[in-house]
Amino acid sequence: xxxxxxxxxxxxxxxxxxxxxxxxxxxxxxxxxxxxxxxxxxxxxxxxxxxxxxxxxxxxxxxxxxxxxxxxxxxxxxxxxxxxxxxxxxxxxxxxxxxxxxxxxxxxxxxxxxxxxxxxxxxxxxxxxxxxxxxxxxxxxxxxxxxxxxxxxxxxxxxxxxxxxxxxxxxxxxxxxxxxxxxxxxxxxxxxxxxxxxxxxxxxxxxxxxxxxxxxxxxxxxxxxxxxxxxxxxxxxxxxxxxxxxxxxxxxxxxxxxxxxxxxxxxxxxxxxxxxxxxxxxxxxxxxxxxxxxxxxxxxxxxxxxxxxxxxxxxxxxxxxxxxxxxxxxxxxxxxxxxxxxx
Numbered sequence: 001x002x003x004x005x006x007x008x009x010x011x012x013x014x015x016x017x018x019x020x021x022x023x024x025x026x027x028x029x030x031x032x033x034x035x036x037x038x039x040x041x042x043x044x045x046x047x048x049x050x051x052x053x054x055x056x057x058x059x060x061x062x063x064x065x066x067x068x069x070x071x072x073x074x075x076x077x078x079x080x081x082x083x084x085x086x087x088x089x090x091x092x093x094x095x096x097x098x099x100x101x102x103x104x105x106x107x108x109x110x111x112x113x114x115x116x117x118x119x120x121x122x123x124x125x126x127x128x129x130x131x132x133x134x135x136x137x138x139x140x141x142x143x144x145x146x147x148x149x150x151x152x153x154x155x156x157x158x159x160x161x162x163x164x165x166x167x168x169x170x171x172x173x174x175x176x177x178x179x180x181x182x183x184x185x186x187x188x189x190x191x192x193x194x195x196x197x198x199x200x201x202x203x204x205x206x207x208x209x210x211x212x213x214x215x216x217x218x219x220x221x222x223x224x225x226x227x228x229x230x231x232x233x234x235x236x237x238x239x240x241x242x243x244x245x246x247x248x249x250x251x252x253x254x255x256x257x258x259x260x261x262x263x264x265x266x267x268x269x270x271x272x273x274x275x276x277x278x279x280x281x282x283x284x285x286x287x288x289x290x291x292x293x294x295x296x297x298x299x300x301x302x303x304x305x306x307x308x309x310x311x312x313x314x315x316x317x318x319x320x321x322x323x324x325x326x327x328x329x330x331x332x333x334x335x336x337x338x339x340x341x342x343x
Contacts, residue, residue: 002018002029002033003017003018003019003024003027003029003030004016004017004018004030004033004034005018005055006033006034006037008041008046008047009197010197010198010199010200011046011047011048011049011197011198011199011200012047012048012049012050012051012193012196012197012200013037013041013044013047013049013050013051014050014051014053014193014197015034015037015050015051015052015053016053016054016055017030017053017054017055017060017061018054018055019055020054020055020056020057020058020059021056022065023056023058023059023061023062023063023108023109024054024055024056024059024060024061024062024114025061025062025063025064025065025113026061026063026064026065026088026113026114026117027065028065028068028083028084028087028088031084031087031088031091032087034091034117035087035090035091035094038050038091038094038095038098039094041100042098042099042100047100048100048101048200048201049100049101049102049103049196049200049201049202050098050100050101050102050103050121051102051103051105051193051196051197052102052103052104052105052117052118052121053104053105053189053193054105054107056108057107057108057129058108058109059107059108059109059110059114060104060105060106060107060108060109060110060114060117060118060130061109061110061111061113061114061117061118062108062109062110062111062112062114063111063112063113063114063135064084064088064112064113064145066081066139066304066308067304067308067309068080068084069081069084069295069304070300070301070304070305070308070309073295073296073300073301074301078295078296081291081295082291082292082339085144085287085288085291085292086288086341088113088116088145089116089144089145089146089284089287089288089341089343090341090343092116092117092120092145092146092280092284093146093280093281093284093343095116095117095120095121096120096121096146096280097280098121098122101122101123101202102121102122102123103121103122103123103124103125103196103202103205104117104118104119104121104123104124104125105118105125105127105189105193106118106119106124106125106126106127106130106132106174106180107126107127107129107130107186108129108130108131109131110130110131110132110133111131111132111133111134111135112133112134112135112136112144112145112147113145115132115134115145115146115147115150115179116144116145116146116147117145119132119146119147119150119179119180120146120149120150120280123181123182123202123205124179124180124181124182125180125181125182125183125184125189125192125205126171126174126175126180126181126182126183126184126212127171127183127184127185127186127189128171128183128185128186128213129186130169130170130171130174130180131168131169131170132168132169132173132174132179132180133162133166133167133168133169134147134151134162134163134166135166136166136262137163137164137166137258137259137262137263137266138166138254138257138258138259138303138307139259139300139303139304139306139307139308140259140261140262140294140298140299140300140301140302140303140304140315140317141259141262141291141294141298141300141303142163142262142265142266142269142287142290142291142294143163143266143269143287144284144287144290144291145284145287146280146283146284146287148163148266148269148270148273148283148286148287149273149278149279149280149282149283150177150178150179151163151266151270152269152270152273152274152278152283153178153278154177154178155176155177155178155221156221156222156224156225157224157225157227157228157229158177158217158221158224159270160228160231160236160266160267160270161224161227161228161251162177163263163266163267163270164228164233164236164251164254164255164258164263164266164267165250165251165254165255165258166254166258167250167251167254169217170213170216171183171212171213172212172213172214172215172216172217172218173215173216173217173218175212175215176215176217176218177217182205182206182208182209183209183210183211183212183213184205184208184209184210185210188208192204192205192208220247223245223247223248224247226239227239227240227243227247227248227251228251231267231268231270231271232267233255233260233263233264233267233321233324234321234322236255236267237252237255237256237321240252240255259298259299259303259315259317259319260317260319260320260321260323260324261298261299261317261319261324261328261332262298262299262303263321264321264324264329265290265329265332265333268329268333269286269287269290269333272286272333273286281343284341284343285340285341285343286333288336288340288341289332289333289334289335289336289340289341290332290333292336292339293332294332297332298332299315299317299318299319302315302316302317302318303315
């Protein structure tokens with residue numbers, strides 16, 4: 001049985017994630033079904049726009065279904081993860097570059113793979129229940145699915161803060177940080193979707209949009225910019241350890257808990273994206289260089305074990321902050337030759 005409900009009605013193609021008991025975690029098959037629908041509707045004149053949403057009250061999509069990648073990695077089988085990420089990233093690029101409007105409706109948990117699914121489309125509607133985050137550094141991974149691009153484009157140093165700490169954003173924060181476009185109360189969503197499908201026009205979005213809630217991140221922007229000013233993980237840790245206040249204390253705990261290699265890689269990835277003409281393809285290609293290597297060479301297996309499999313929340317990272325050298329970071333981000341991501 002499929003975990004997506006894909007259909008057309010009126011002028012809309014409509015993709016609904018239907019795996020609410022698993023917080024709509026994105027499986028490989030779901031990625032392939034979504035991509036097939038996008039391909040089919042691209043040149044279908046009867047489809048004017050695409051609606052992307054999810055069943056259940058708790059989550060739009062809480063991330064990728066990585067347990068299978070973990071199990072394969074324990075056996076030394078690394079191609080399962082590489083295939084998943086290669087094909088998922090291709091889907092992320094298609095969502096970002098799609099020639100027709102795609103409207104995503106973001107509610108509940110929107111994390112990791114959920115950001116890749118709903119966070120790059122042309123019109124991102126957010127509701128009051130949304131909690132958006134890129135929590136990958138907590139499982140020994142890095143912000144991926146194009147999330148590094150959103151982090152690199154976030155105001156000031158919010159990208160480094162959000163990537164390293166996995167802090168959650170409510171709707172006001174997500175609008176401020178550039179992870180969403182429009183706030184529409186969730187009680188209005190069904191009527192809005194019906195209007196979009198009936199008219200095939202995105203004009204209804206502006207008519208329904210309301211001012212977003214307050215953003216605690218915007219209020220704390222200058223403090224975060226100061227604490228996360230450096231692209232050096234040891235320097236950020238020193239700044240946090242020497243600071244007082246709730247934001248600094250929470251961030252210090254997260255930086256002390258998450259994988260040093262992942263956090264250092266994240267800072268390097270964001271710096272490279274900010275330094276160049278970054279787009280979705282350059283972000284995904286850089287992310288794939290890391291994901292291609294990280295199951296075999298990084299902290300991914302231990303992170304998934306601690307957070308998702310055993311749930312002891314006590315990862316034993318191999319590398320300390322001091323042991324993550326520039327050479328190690330450069331090696332993880334080096335080109336892959338014939339294995340480079342092709343989009």
